[in-house]
Amino acid sequence: MPKISHDISIAGLTIDRKSKIPLTKQLYEGIRSAIINRQIRPGQRLPSSRTLAEDIGLSRNIVLLAYEQLTLEGYLTGSVGKGSFVSEDTYDSFAGQAIQQNKPVAPPDPGTEVQLPKLDQVSAVYVKRETSKAIVKPFQNPVPALDHFPFQSWSKCAGKIFRSLEFLQLSYDDAQGCYPLREAIAAHLRINRALSCEPEQIIITNGTQQALNLIASLLMQKGEQFWIEDPGYINAKLAFIQAGGIPCYIPVDVNGIDLDHACIHYPKAKLAFLTPSHQFPLGGTFSIAKRMQLLEWASKNKMWIVEDDYDSEFRYSAKPVPSLQGMDHYQRVIYTGTFSKVLFPGLRIGYLVLPNPHLTQAFKQAKAFADRQNAITDQLILNEFIKEGYYATHLRKMRVLYKKRQDHLLELIRKHGGELLRAEKQGSGMHIIAYLQENQDDQQIAAILDQAGIITTALSVYSSKFKYPPGLLLGYTAFTEKDLETGFFKLLAILKEQHP
Template sequence: MTQSASIVASLCLVLDRQLPTPLFRQLYSGLREAILSGHLEGGTRLPPTRELAEELEVSRNTVVNAFEQLIAEGYLEGKVGAGTYVTSILPEDVFKTNIDVRNASSGVPMSGAAISRWGASLTAKSVVPIRYARNPRAFQPGVPAIDRFPFDLWAKLTARCWRHPARELLSYGDPHGYWPLREAIAGYLKASRGMKCEPEQVIIMAGSQQALDLTARVLLDPGDAMWIEDPGYLGARHVFAGLGVRLVPVEVDKDGLNVEEGIRRCPDVRLAYVTPSHQYPLGVTMSLARRLALLEWATRTGAWVLEDDYDSEYRYEGRPLAALQGLDNTGRVIYMGTFSKVLLPALRLGYLVVPPALVDTFVQARSIADRHSPSLDQMILTEFMNEGHFARHIRRMKHLYVERQAVLIEAARQKLDGLLQIQPSTTGLHVVGWLPPRRDDRLASQHIQCQGVDTPPLSAYHIAPPQRSGLVLGYAGVEPQAIRTAVEHIARALS
């Protein structure tokens, strides 16, 4: 027995084939418990998957699935050419430290207080920052040009709606959403995205995060498997992992999600989460062949596809691509959209378009989640769309973002040659900057952050170790002069 295997054997891991719980789930639970209890300390190297499989007398896939889930949830990390390690900062240590600090500052005794393992893991992993900057910095991804929002126009619409509000809008609203807004969204999606949808299929949500959470709860049970893009959107990954879903990372290449790889790795998953129009964070578009293959697989296996269409309005060459949902003839696609990227993040309004067979179930779940979205906000947005302001705002922002991206590309050409390679993008609100080989993007990001600039490392979006390191730069919400200044700070940090 090797030393690494003996370390795991010392934990007394026993897999019981008589239990209904899958073996990979038993191994996952045993390792996670060992990490949380401190028996597996941060920095401990785990044995290779093949070696551990032999030790436990299980298939290698059982060990791989357990490791992948622990990596996805932040308990393990893979290091290229070096193996798999327990993360250096143990979840229970960070959790205890944070609780002690809060306890000391508030003077509130914490004895007997407890939260769930999921809650503890969220504290340890810092999924989202607890403190948000009042003014977003360059180059924080996902932030539109807040400074160019038509505030005066929105204020007039707000005053009009509040001056003579319909009485029914002042009471509890429809969890399905405000009917005129659902009509406006359905008409917009048919015209701009080539979708097959009626207002009855549109459900108004409190942004994309609620849509992700609701979809996971309606369609998946703990332990179910799903495909998730690798690299991919962290907000989605943490929602699904937090609900006990087994994540199957599927590689993204120049044609989008590799459907063949997904089928090869795990063909019988219940759900596939994709960003086909503008993959996050790489920015590629899923090819037609891959789209058709994904739909054929979903139809054949009875799986669902969740299409996250977070910023496809901003396509700078030609018209926006037709949505994957528009190609679906068998009702397997759930479509998700948001107004956070096209209007304001603070608006907190998004929507789902679900197949007719799922509408009643989703509406019931929506009513339980938080009853309904603010009725007056829905009414104001309806007026904004129906009077043509929404379409005009998108046109103005497209021109603005093309200009801001051009400023970034030119500044990078002048200041970042040999340090960071940034290619133009024909869509979206961010670009990826590629670092030279063997550069640590997490370390680079930390150095840049010390200069007052945010550039999340690309490796943070990966589950499997990335083949190439890079940085994600959101340029849409940054003024041209601030872009140039931020690029100078990046050059100083990377030099």
């Protein structure tokens, strides 16, 4: 570990001049305790003897004597002119002492325990979610092709923004989001998704999840019903449940949700969460006729529709289906989108398109309360990336690349899957579903694959009420053809072991 060159201060270091313990001994014990209890870490530089003496009101000789004793015992290293550093070997040599000095952790006082809200209603997926740094492995989904991201173009835009930052841009910005970026998003959505929107209707969010949380907090009242596709997006369901909503599971087929089932069984629902352009995870598309019927129902029954257009940018065969929002003349549709899947997950920029000024103002206030605003520099860089045409160019290239990668994976399944795997071509999206044999437990298979370093998700995880054939979601967009082949044959070998 490299030595940290800057001095540190030692909080909590006190000297009692009324004590019978010599001042040098008190100082020695205080620093030694800070090292053993990991308040000061290996490689960190202590204050100079002169600085520490001034800070705590002791003579420099007392500090020098304490430092000398700590150095003799191996806690510190250093030399004249370079300073005193905590030894790199401290925790190996004195681990036992550290354990002895650490007091046992007392149980929390009654009433202070942290409880996860509504744990009995929340899927185990919620509490088991991976929160550490993600390592991308086949067939993780949805991950874009980071190996093809135009880093040079992005860096060029970033450099331009940082060279031209103005004083006002370093202060708080509009909670609704950077206006030039909202202009760029509105123009893109009008042309490519047939939305009816202006910059004033858009709220920039920290990814789709914040958008869903804002919707749930403002539009979902405790005890109200909401439609959710089954199978469907788990995080959306959890957001509305935590707001007090009651899920109404709607079956799905190749044409999207069964609208008749929803209207007959749950006519009092106040909100519907849908992925009409590319149903997640099955991939169906909601027909134009059904969309019109849904919009009329929503208007008549005062129901909000949340349209999650999560991967509509990646359509490989047919012409993109117009958004539900673009057909909405009743102001009932709230549209959500994200750049995380198109560009890179770490960007964390999503957006909401609200149907009227009153709702937009309410969401703006809720966004400001949640986190004040998205990082202004990220928004400015993204706007520059779009304005210079890099975004549109990247999209075109990724559509070609992703189609090629999907075709390659499907060909592997067709040639080698036999009776173990079957899959169908998807006209859009970032994953396919590989269906297993009817008698297999897809969650058990996914767990075994995970232990072998193959990341898949069982289709049944997304279903709460209705039963579908066992299957695995296989992401393909982030992986080269060689990676797909290596992962596929490893997956196939494991399936053969489970059913020889």
